[in-house]
Amino acid sequence: MMTMKKFNQTTDSVAAVMWREPVVLSPQSRINEAVERIRQTGLPDQNMSHCYVVAEDFSLLGQVDLRTLLLSRGGVRLETVMAHPFVTLRPEDDQELAAQLMEAYDLSEVPVVDEANRLVGIVTADTAMAVLQEEATEDMERMAAMTPSEEPYLQSGAIRIFRARIPWLLLLMLSAALTGGIISHFEQALAAQVALTAFIPMLMDTGGNCGSQSSVTVIRGLSLGEVRFSDWMRVFWKEVQVGALCALVLAAVNFLRLMVMSQVGIAVAATVSFSLVVTVILADLVGGLLPILAKRLGVDPAVMASPLITTVVDALSLLVYFQSAVWLLKI
């Protein structure tokens, strides 16, 4: 039998979810020996559908699926029918990688090998499916500024939910003091033109919406393996283009609305619309690039999403707004 080594096993590693006792045979074994072995020991999991061919030192040579066993003649040697496992994992790999590989190559199970190519376990697609679900839930929770929880919502006590939510709420509330500080700094300007206050929510919300659109797109791309750090220039350029298009449409609609439906003069309408253009483009860039930077720094991009992006975008949008007001309205 195989001897099992201890691995440097984290909860996110392949080692933590792999099956440790695959059916292994030598390359000289025959089909009917493999069938007999499966009959005696069984496959570790009902959804498992391969036995594995290993050399004397347990290094992985190939795999044979149940269908091949079923359709081959009993006397055939495994080495003549085995398939080369073109994807293998290491015990210390991330489970998310396992799930991505199985989905990309449409595999039902993947062998796990150590640094000397010795077979140490098997990961199955149903495990990978559960991992993907859990990762997606965690990403959503982090994007909404919560500490991920393993427990279903209705089964969690109020205190537990409270503890997952309150640290982020406190952090975000205190960071909003920065935004408040910007407003206080321009208090005299505001007192001269109180009408400006009415546009603060619209500017902050629109900036926030743009930031969350670009950040969610990039965060999801990062977790599906579609976006990498080296793509940052492409993300930058794409968000500049998308931001400029959105900014122009939003500013035009906003300007028209203010001219037609409100009593503010053309100068205020122009100030608000100009601020909108700058805010939207900056928000798209911040939302698109901060998650990539986070990934590069080894921080979970989803954690970065809400707290930092909201704060940065809010502060930027107000600075742009008030500074434009000071310039354009001469207040």
Place this chain on the structure above:
Amino acid sequence: MMTMKKFNQTTDSVAAVMWREPVVLSPQSRINEAVERIRQTGLPDQNMSHCYVVAEDFSLLGQVDLRTLLLSRGGVRLETVMAHPFVTLRPEDDQELAAQLMEAYDLSEVPVVDEANRLVGIVTADTAMAVLQEEATEDMERMAAMTPSEEPYLQSGAIRIFRARIPWLLLLMLSAALTGGIISHFEQALAAQVALTAFIPMLMDTGGNCGSQSSVTVIRGLSLGEVRFSDWMRVFWKEVQVGALCALVLAAVNFLRLMVMSQVGIAVAATVSFSLVVTVILADLVGGLLPILAKRLGVDPAVMASPLITTVVDALSLLVYFQSAVWLLKI
């Protein structure tokens, strides 16, 4: 051979992703006939691992997996070794349901039957896995107020991304006019006490954060099948408790910060903190209950998340704030 009917096939239905040509045999067939049939026709997909036993009218009687075929003697009749398929799907079922069932019962494939229990197709776990991933991505995109796209981000052109984002941005920007209207309505009060303006971003942000925390939790619970419409009272009560706990901590910290670090008097600090309490509880309730209501009305809960919740929470938080200011500060 089976004759295939046309189904009322939507892109989200099981019919759209099922394999239509399973290997079917009669209950009197023997193991070696089944093996011969698989040898001749093959299973439709490499990850498929069952043949199916049907009556003369094609109604589903049982299923036999490759392992059973491999380990049974050739002369045994299928009816003696077949397993009863304890989960079946209908062609018009939602793909998300298929994925949930396969994950819950750890199945690698599920047969699809029509209203007369006739076998019409098979759904495999790798299809379900892709569906789950796509649904999670779509939920995230909708929560961030975007029209879901099938294409990876880096492969999508700027115009296409722009078109997925701009309708929501416009809608949200115009709905923020409502919030602006509330501010204009209280313009005189604000002119008398411009310092109040500095706390608008903090109140709106905190309300928005609470709303997105509770809504993401409930939306994810709904898509994983953990939360149902009938649970709305439990969600209500849980969010009241969690909201009250968060509100008290946030208000206390905010009050202390204002007393220690800013020049505003105790009356303003009390007004801001009181508004914070009411806003946080209302935001948690709106975020928790609107997605459930959306699901009940047949609207995607994730679509409901950003647009409506942001607008409702913003408007509520400002109304509470200004009304408290008018009462408590007598302005």
